Amino acid sequence: MIQDARIVAGFTGAGISTESGIPDFRSPDSPWMRHKPISFDLFLQSADARREAWRRKFAMDDLYRGARPSLGHLGFASLVAAGRMPAVITQNIDGLHQESGLDPDQVIELHGNGTYAKCLACGGRHELDWVRRCFDADREPPDCRMCGGILKAATISFGQAMPEGPMRRAQKLTASCDLFMVAGSSLVVYPAAAFPAFAKENGARLVIVNREPTPLDGAADLVIHAEIGSVLSVFVS
Template identity: 85%
Template sequence: MIQDARIIAGFTGAGISTESGIPDFRSPGSPWMSNKPIPFDLFRQSAEARREAWRRKFVMDDIYSGARPSRGHLGFAALVASGCMPAVITQNIDGLHQESGLAEEQVIELHGNGTYAHCLACGRRHELDWVRRHFEASGDPPECVACGGILKSATISFGQAMPEGPMRRAQKLAASCDLFLVAGSSLVVYPAAAFPAFAKENGAQLVIVNREPTPLDEAADLVIHAEIGSVFSVFF
């Protein structure tokens, strides 16, 4: 099926990164439950909320600071390198697809990227090393060095609008592919989870690789309930 595909759209969720040591949101005892992201509106309105958001951010960063690309990430990188997969659409914010060898333009990040910060006013990028030094030295939420605006991790928070550019790119890829390959997503977080169904409606075959069942299993052409790394290791 994959060998015969002309254009493959990759789609990944948290399950591809749990094998790298990054916890997902729903696992029992997940540290995300005690370090939940602050809603976007509250983050903008309250300096105290921003202070707490950065504290939680750095706690989580320390937990998975040693994470490296999994066999699943490497499998997707190999598919992209083969020329049959133009890009990987991901719900993840960890940057591990880029670490696996993919260029920035080969990763469509629907929920942003947690490996750097940006200014909500002017958009300037700020590296986390600088942000953390400032935060730990002063105890205050950092401000943009260019305009004094609010700095935020470059992720999409609850209540924040989805990024228009990545959403358009994901829709275009889902509409043009003849195989949509999902790995490690529960397919319950919308609007991101709508892309596999959209691809299927546009004539693509749908393959889902996930440890647990998903709401789209019945619609899929192939479902594999297994560890992602063991499945994708055949590609590299």
């Protein structure tokens, strides 16, 4: 099926990173449930909430500091390198697609990126090592070094608007592809999960690789319930 495709759109969710040691948010006893993200509105309104948000962020980072790209990530990277897949659309925030060898412009991050911080006022990027040194020194997150604004991990929090640029890029890729390949997404988180359905409605073939059934299995041209890495390893070069 991939051999016949002109443009393949990749779409990944938490399942591709569980094989790297990062549990799904909904997994039983997930550490995410012990360090639940702070809502965007509360983050903006409360200095206490911002302190707690950064504490939880660094606690999670410590748990998964050794995570490395899985065979699934490497399979997608090989498809991109071969010119079969222009970019990967991802719901993940772990940066493992970039670590697998993809350039940042080859990864469309719908939910942002947790490997650095951004200023909510000017958009300036700040590296987490510096933010953490400041936080550990006096238990207060630093302000933006450029404008004095509030710093936040560069992820999309609950209640925060989806990023317009990545959403437009994802829509454009979805509209242009003739094969849409989902790997490791439960396809229940919207609006991100709307892209596979849009691709199918636009005439593309839909392939879903996931350990568990998804709401779109019935509409897919091919469904594989298996470990992501074991399926996508055939593309690793």
